[in-house]
Amino acid sequence: MREAERLLAWYDANARVLPWRAPPGAPPPEPYRVWLSEIMLQQTVAATVKPYFRRFTELWPDVHALAAAEREDVLRQWAGLGYYARARNLHACAKAVAEEHGGRFPDTVEGLRALPGIGAYTAGAIAAIAFGRPVAAVDGNVERVVSRLRAIEAPLPAAKAEIARAAQAMVPEARPGDFAQAMMDLGATICAPKAPRCLLCPLSGLCEGSARGLAASLPRKAPKAAKPERRGAVFAHFREEDGALLVVTRPEKGLLGGMIGLPGPEWAPNPPDEATLAAAAPAPGPWRRAEASARHIFTHFSLTLDVLWAAGPAAPGARYLPTAEALAAAPTAMRKAIRIALAAKAD
């Protein structure tokens, strides 16, 4: 318990001020806001989340409002944040809470865990922060802090269970929500991945990793696979009357699922040949090739997208969006391609 007390004392003086957070010791924020922020924060730094959180809470102040929203609007507002399955699950979860739970989030780890998009970490975080349950919320920060504190040398992900047990053993009965956030703040600001600032750490005297000079090298991780290259092409078709851009909705599942994009052949190790290109063109052309290509790095592969553009009469049955709207609703990879098409057309 000594660890938790030190950490909470540090948190009382050093807690980051964040829009989804209550000050140390204050009553917790609404579960809806805790949940929304936790989903957005998955694999995403706080600074990136802030404007999205503000926008979502303005548009949809509670779970009923979000449940009643059009899914397309939710995805559009999420555009740019990445991991779009989160947005699809967010909407599904809002509907489940509104329709099956009377608009109230479950207040237990098990109940939360059953909702779409809520895994072990997020269930723990909501249970602790919104409902005061004495449970650990083990994210990347906590794995780092705990593996250093206990000098756990087994590599991730094998060490996950051991780390989770050690984390749970640290959770205090009082202020478990503040404790969870304190662990994350410590990991984000002091117990940093590369250069831990042990001199400023409230737990340094209790830290076995620091004592043994191991802190900066923990947690150990299995080496990651190399990133393959993929090539593709997209067609930017501008409707001649008004310059609106032809867009398609990407397949429901998979990469950028449900988001809008520019049409084009499937991405492959090699650039598409002429026949493949011709078969994928959404309108007659003639197509001009932009000088620049769009380059985008995804989690598990790198992509180079050639950009072909043309202006002409509307293709029958196609959807056209004003370019500003297309840009706003598109995921980043597609935004890059659209910008290149716009620049080429302006020349």
Next chain:
DNA sequence: AAAACGTGGAG
């Protein structure tokens, strides 16, 4: 159980 799934900031 390993792989799929985004993006941008830091060093």
Next chain:
DNA sequence: TCTCCAAGTTT
């Protein structure tokens, strides 16, 4: 320019 990787979940 390049590597690392951040408040993970799903299949």
